[in-house]
Amino acid sequence: MLSRHLILSLIASACMIYACTSRKALLAERPDTFPTFSYEGHRGARGLYPENTIHAMYTALDYGVTTLEMDAQITQDSQVVIAHDAYLNPKFARQPDGQDIVDKSLLIYQTNYEQLSQYDVGSKDHPDFPSQQSIREYIPRLADLIDSVEEYSHQKGLKPHFYNIETKLSAKGDGKNHPDPETFVRMLLTVIQDKNITDRTVIQSFDPRTLKILHRDHPHIKISLLTSDTTRSVKQHIQSLGFIPFIFSPNYKMVNAELIEACHRLHMRVIPWTANSAEDIANLKSMNVDGIISDYPNLFNLKAKK
Numbered sequence: 001m002l003s004r005h006l007i008l009s010l011i012a013s014a015c016m017i018y019a020c021t022s023r024k025a026l027l028a029e030r031p032d033t034f035p036t037f038s039y040e041g042h043r044g045a046r047g048l049y050p051e052n053t054i055h056a057m058y059t060a061l062d063y064g065v066t067t068l069e070m071d072a073q074i075t076q077d078s079q080v081v082i083a084h085d086a087y088l089n090p091k092f093a094r095q096p097d098g099q100d101i102v103d104k105s106l107l108i109y110q111t112n113y114e115q116l117s118q119y120d121v122g123s124k125d126h127p128d129f130p131s132q133q134s135i136r137e138y139i140p141r142l143a144d145l146i147d148s149v150e151e152y153s154h155q156k157g158l159k160p161h162f163y164n165i166e167t168k169l170s171a172k173g174d175g176k177n178h179p180d181p182e183t184f185v186r187m188l189l190t191v192i193q194d195k196n197i198t199d200r201t202v203i204q205s206f207d208p209r210t211l212k213i214l215h216r217d218h219p220h221i222k223i224s225l226l227t228s229d230t231t232r233s234v235k236q237h238i239q240s241l242g243f244i245p246f247i248f249s250p251n252y253k254m255v256n257a258e259l260i261e262a263c264h265r266l267h268m269r270v271i272p273w274t275a276n277s278a279e280d281i282a283n284l285k286s287m288n289v290d291g292i293i294s295d296y297p298n299l300f301n302l303k304a305k306k
Helices: 004-029 054-062 142-156 181-194 208-217 234-241 257-265 278-286
Strands: 038-041 067-074 080-082 162-167 201-205 222-227 247-250 291-294
Touching: 038 054, 038 162, 054 067, 054 142, 067 142, 067 181, 080 142, 080 181, 142 181, 162 181, 181 208, 201 208, 201 247, 208 222, 208 234, 222 234, 234 257, 278 291
Parallel strands: 038 067, 038 291, 067 162, 162 201, 201 222, 222 247
Antiparallel strands: 067 080
C-alpha cells in the first residue's frame, strides 16, 4: 500500500505536469510578446532618480530598459498609487512644508490622494543612493504614470515597454495598510484594463494571495512570484503557490545553475532582483537568466531602442 506521503507527492507532481501543459497551451493560444531578455529598471531607476516617480520611469526608458518595475499601494479614497512603502518613509520623504518626517505613522491607506500628493519624496538626499538626483517629486497615481510614460515613449519613438507592478500587501496589513487581496486586485486591474496595457503587464508579489486571485480570474495576465526564501526549493515554492507562474523572481544571491535549470524545466523565466553592480549583472547573464532587475539601468549598457 502506498504511503500517504508518497500519494501526496504523486498528486503534487501530477498537478505540476498539468499546470505546465496548460501554460504551454495558453502561450500557444496567445503569442508571447514579453522581451527575450527583460532589462528592468527597479522602481524606475532608484539609484539615479527618486524611486517610483514618473521621471524615474523616464530615466529608465532613456537607458533602454524593456520593462518598468514599480510598486502599487492603495489610498484611503481608493486611488492606486505608485509607492513601495505603506507609509511616508522618513528616510527620503518630507512634509509639504519641507519639514522632515520623523516616524512611519503616516499611512498611505489612511490618506486621501489629494493630501498624499503634496508630500515631497525626492528632494531629501537618499542615504542609500548617493548618486540619486535630489529634486522635489510626488507620489503619482498609476493611471497618471501610465499616461505620462506612454506619451513619453511615443514622443521618443521607443518600442513598447512592459510594466512589472508589485502588489504591496501582507496578511497582517489587511484593513490597516491596504484593502483585502480581492479588492486590491480589482482596483489594480481596473486601471490596467482601462489603460489598455494588460498584454504588456506583469504582476508580481511576495504575497501569494493576489497571485492566486489573478491566476483564477485573469489567467492571461503574466504573474511573477517574488521570493527571498532560501529554505524552500523551486518545486516547494511552486507547490505552495499551487500553479506555475510566468516568472520566478528570486533575490539575485539565490541564483545558481540548479535553480535556473529547475525553473526552465517548468517553462518559467528567471528574473532576479536587485543586482546593482556590473559584476553581478554580468555573472547573472552568464548563468542564462531571462532578465535582471536593477536600481541602476545605466549598468545594462543599453541605448534606448527606437
